[in-house]
Amino acid sequence: MKTNRRTVLQATGAMATLVALGIVTAQQAHAAGRPGFDARTLQDALRTLGGAPATSNQISIVSPDIAENGAVVPVTVISRLPKTTEMFVLVERNPLPLTVAFTIPEGTEAEIQTRLRMSESSNIVAVVRADGRLFSVVKETRVILGGCGG
Structure with missing residues (x-):
């Protein structure tokens, strides 16, 4: 179409x-x-993105080790992988793990900054699609006050 x-x-x-x-x-x-945003588990979300990503030391996550308020957790993801086209951020223990997806235009620095809601202490998983393959890195962030509760 x-x-x-x-x-x-x-x-x-x-x-x-x-x-x-x-x-x-x-x-x-x-x-x-966008596929994946309705996935209820990390494995289901990764499956919709294209499968299990390989671990890479060319990706870094900058987030606080301890976040006082889970409603606004600042996160930066940087990819030094050539031909990065997409970046995704997932929070393992959130009710819906896939929190954000970015399309990276060709010739652009692959660095994103956002604020996430985290329901509880969890691993933050950054997934990068570069040259048609998936790569990831994981960082744990502890949350004092959850941000997804009602």
């Missing part, structure tokens, strides 16, 4: 209307159309 400006505007308008009416939450709207 060829996507053009009119199609994108129609889809965006329809999704905005659903959010405004309360039929769809903003979180659901952001994840619409």
Whole structure:
């Protein structure tokens, strides 16, 4: 299917209307159309991304060792792998582990910064797609006050 400006505007308008009416939450709207965001386990999320990634020392995660508030945990992921095209951040013990996905344009530095919600102390897993293959690195972050609870 060829996507053009009119199609994108129609889809965006329809999704905005659903959010405004309360039929769809903003979180659901952001994840619409991307596989893996509805996965309930880390293994299921990794499967939707393309399988088990190889461990790489060319990827680094910068996050606090101890986060006081799980609602806003700052995370930076840096990939020094050539031909990085996508970066994903997963939180192993979150109800929905896949938290964010980034597409990295060609010729761009592969470094992302975001803030995550973490329900409890957990491993943060950064997955990078480079040259068509998946690579990952893991870092544990302890959370004092969970950020996904109700």
